[in-house]
Amino acid sequence: MKTILHKADTRGDANHGWLHSKHTFSFANYFDPARMNFGVLRVLNDDTVDAGMGFGTHRHDNMEIISIPLEGDLEHKDSMGNKTVIKNGDVQIICAGTGISHSEYNANTDKPVKFLQIWVVPNKRNVTPRYDQISLNMEDRHNKLQQILSPNPEDAGVWIHQNAWFHLGKFDKGFQTEYRVKEKGNGVYAFILSGELSINDQKLNTRDGFGITEIDNFKIIADTDSEILLMEVPMT
Structure with a gap:
């Protein structure tokens, strides 16, 4: 990692x-x-x-x-x-x-x-x-990750010419979830829209950015009520 x-x-x-x-x-x-x-x-x-x-x-x-x-x-x-x-x-x-x-x-x-x-x-x-x-129905990101972008026109969200997936989440304090990387070799860049979160024990605050690569999955814990944007993208 x-x-x-x-x-x-x-x-x-x-x-x-x-x-x-x-x-x-x-x-x-x-x-x-x-x-x-x-x-x-x-x-x-x-x-x-x-x-x-x-x-x-x-x-x-x-x-x-x-x-x-x-x-x-x-x-x-x-x-x-x-x-x-x-x-x-x-x-x-x-x-x-x-x-x-x-x-x-x-x-x-x-x-x-x-x-x-x-x-x-x-x-x-x-x-x-x-x-x-x-x-989007914003309730669909309450204590879950709502997909907003993908490479597939038939999938949820908008689509782009790239093997990328974006998700938005709005979490209550104490909520925990796991993100699994969709394509091997991709990295994930997390951008904290509000609140405080931990990703694999890294503490993150509002508007911090955190990139993570060479991993298949990671844990997200909401330390406060918080919002996050996850952007999974190819690294090359």
């Missing part, structure tokens, strides 16, 4: 006034050669966008981009003609493929929007771009 711990206060901090972003991995003006990625997990940005503000139209290609709103409403427009709003409980996927342009704005005029933006390197290049979003 190998592990890597990224404490919340060691993340890159970019405050642009209207946007406050915390970068787990190197991104934009934040660069740390020791924190470029975790396997094919390339970006984990913890973003807060002021009311009425947002990202103007910009382009992506050959990246799987997952957005998970935590608070507020995020408006999305793209070059494929999609115009949608995503909110807490939704998951959005953009398979950028050969290229897509999009914008993202806080749809609220009275409060910030908070969301996670996650980039995963795909296992297929130059695919036809695709957009999807789903609304």
